[in-house]
Amino acid sequence: MKILKSNYFTIFFIISVLLHGTLFYFFNIKSNEVINDKELIVNILKIPNQVTDIEMIDLKKEEKPEVIKKIKQDQKKFQQQIIQETKEPTNNLTQESTPDKIVEQEKTKTINLDPSFIQSQLSNIVDKRKIDKRTKVISSKTKERDYQSYYQVWKNKVEKIGALNYPAAARNGISESLVMTVILNDQGEVLDIKINKSSGVPQLDDAAKKIVNLGSPYSPFPPSIKEQVDTLQIRRIWRFTNNLME
Template sequence: MKVIPAREVVPLPRRGRHVRHAPWSGAAAQFDQRITELERRIAEVDRRFVALGVKTRIEAALLLSILIHVAVIAGVTFKMPAKNPLSDLNQPLEVVLVNAKSTAKPPQPDALAQANLDGGGNTDARRRAKSPFPVRQQEKQEETRTLAARAVERLEREARQLMTQAKSLVPVESAPPQVPPQSEAPAAPDASELVQRGLEIARLEAQISKDWDSYQKRPRRRFIGARTQEFRFARYVEDWRLKIERIGELNYPQAARDQKAYGSLVVTVSIKASGILEKVEINRPSGWKILDEAALHIVRLAAPFAPFPADISTDTDILSITRTWTFTRSDQLIAE
């Protein structure tokens, strides 16, 4: 076996921590001197710390930890949180139910609603749409009652005059009748005329009583226009509108698609308290017979509707809803 002689290992020169291989400038020499002094001080502190006992080192560490915690706590400040606006659960929230919607969200809404509605109307002032319900029937009824009251007053006045004249015809024994001058004597009605007037008064009173009873027995109607509605009717009218639009889109007239007929019409639908359809009438036609007939057909298909809730049925027997129906170019029905 051939033995290979070991090579001689030449040790490399050990490099010190701060061995300079090239002359440095004056600033570098000062920096190196400061580093050396800092290392010397760190070594001295480390030596003294190691020289301490275990107990002393633990105490020093605890003291340092306490000082650090005190500094942190002194630098931290506490602030009470702001009051949560939703903490008061009893605060009412006003929500406005609208019967229209828009795709654009209003930048500065004035109220909360179930759908986005960006403006509308004929004024720039910040107002909500307000208009009274149709009161034509009520005005007519008030006029009828006024005329009837006037007729009753007139008949009562005539009756009192007739009774006075009738009493004047009865002879009084205690005092002889005085004959007034011929020029001042009124023409006394005969008995047949008195009877005729009495019968006329009785007939008119009976007619007035009958008309008044009929007026009291008439169903109590409420009219909901296209631009305003009372708050308690809002939910019922909105549900009715959604049902009409849904039935209208499912039963859109094919003839209107074929003839490309589109337009709008005003329709009034009267609903009884039980939800049964009383009548439907077109207030303003669209100009297309197929659209007018389709509107009547859609209402009859959608009936019966939901019964009136308790807060409506207490004072309403028939609810008449007037809306503008629009058959659009995209074959949709919109009730506004």
């Protein structure tokens, strides 16, 4: 009976050892598989990162020339913008200064530095001031004896010159009249001629002016007139009719 119990114990012990050994072996295999699986998962997770890093490096390498090119393009645009901004004010300045240059050129063209011309202009200015200062308007209707006498002498001379230089337009049958004022200084010199009312025929107006200029200088002012005025403004109606000047 004791022997049988001993055999049972031995058999049970052997079975227990076998069972534990089997379990241990199986568990060890599973552990290795789990570890391997973990390493595999870690490697799998690492691979994308490595690939990403590689791709980023490649992209950086590929993008570098494009970035440089883009930077150069931006620099070029910036330079062009600066050049354009600097040119625009210059153009504006030239456009603004152009009228001034034109005016200066026109002034240079119109100014005559000839001494004789300047002297004549100054004389005209002085004479015109004299006209405004002490002057008198006379005509055929003036009643003062001294002024009327001077008017008649001047008129006779003008008519004689007019008869010798009768305008061709009047000879062709044109009959018109005009009102003209002749300004004389105290020496009888013509200072100015003004057409108060035109005949409507430029040839007749010009002919009347020519006749007056041909007669200059006229008689100097007599002392009685010279004491009173510096200039006389002789106003007269000029008529060209029937080959006569009235």
